[in-house]
Amino acid sequence: MFVRHPFERLASAYRGKKKKKWFRLIYPENEELWEKIKFSASIRRELLTRNKTTLQTNQHWRSYEQICPCEVKFDFIGHFKNLFEEAGRLLNIIGVDDYVKFPEYRPSKTQPYMPEYYSGHTTSEISQLYEIFELDFKLFGYDRLPGPLEKLIKSTTVSEKSNQENRKDK
Numbered sequence: 001m002f003v004r005h006p007f008e009r010l011a012s013a014y015r016g017k018k019k020k021k022w023f024r025l026i027y028p029e030n031e032e033l034w035e036k037i038k039f040s041a042s043i044r045r046e047l048l049t050r051n052k053t054t055l056q057t058n059q060h061w062r063s064y065e066q067i068c069p070c071e072v073k074f075d076f077i078g079h080f081k082n083l084f085e086e087a088g089r090l091l092n093i094i095g096v097d098d099y100v101k102f103p104e105y106r107p108s109k110t111q112p113y114m115p116e117y118y119s120g121h122t123t124s125e126i127s128q129l130y131e132i133f134e135l136d137f138k139l140f141g142y143d144r145l146p147g148p149l150e151k152l153i154k155s156t157t158v159s160e161k162s163n164q165e166n167r168k169d170k
Contacts, residue, residue, distance in 0.1 A: 003064060003077060003078070003080065004079070010043065012060075013058070013060035014117065040120030043121070043125075046061055047061060047132055048125060051128065053133075064136045065135055065136070115151070123153055126149070126153065
């Protein structure tokens with residue numbers, strides 16, 4: 001099984017839906033509407049209003065505990081960010097690395113979009129997202145905030161405090 005940082009998974013799912021041809025073909029009348037829907041609005045509508053993921057939540061936005069059956073005893077869990085290296089190790093572990101090669105791999109292009117996508121959220125909303133996916137973070141050893149988001153949160157926290165102080169002054 002291969003897993004991905006929850007915040008990156010959410011951003012990737014959003015990016016994927018926005019650019020998929022199937023979406024434009026199936027819902028041509030909604031293309032303009034979809035382009036106007038921002039990541040933050042999607043997250044609020046799909047996750048934050050319910051404060052959890054359910055089996056009815058889009059599979060790309062569900063927590064891993066609802067995606068994978070717990071009855072399966074995985075003996076290998078890889079991380080998407082290390083996919084090429086870990087896939088090679090998996091092929092070696094199962095003894096097929098002399099016969100099977102992992103296909104050419106293009107790294108994710110989502111990371112650069114993360115600050116842009118998450119900048120529309122307050123720090124409390126990002127904390128709420130963490131709580132929704134807390135088990136994923138703990139099970140798979142992910143940092144609470146990937147690098148680009150950590151910088152964003154620090155700067156956002158400062159600006160939120162400044163905004164709060166300005167409101168008190170008025």
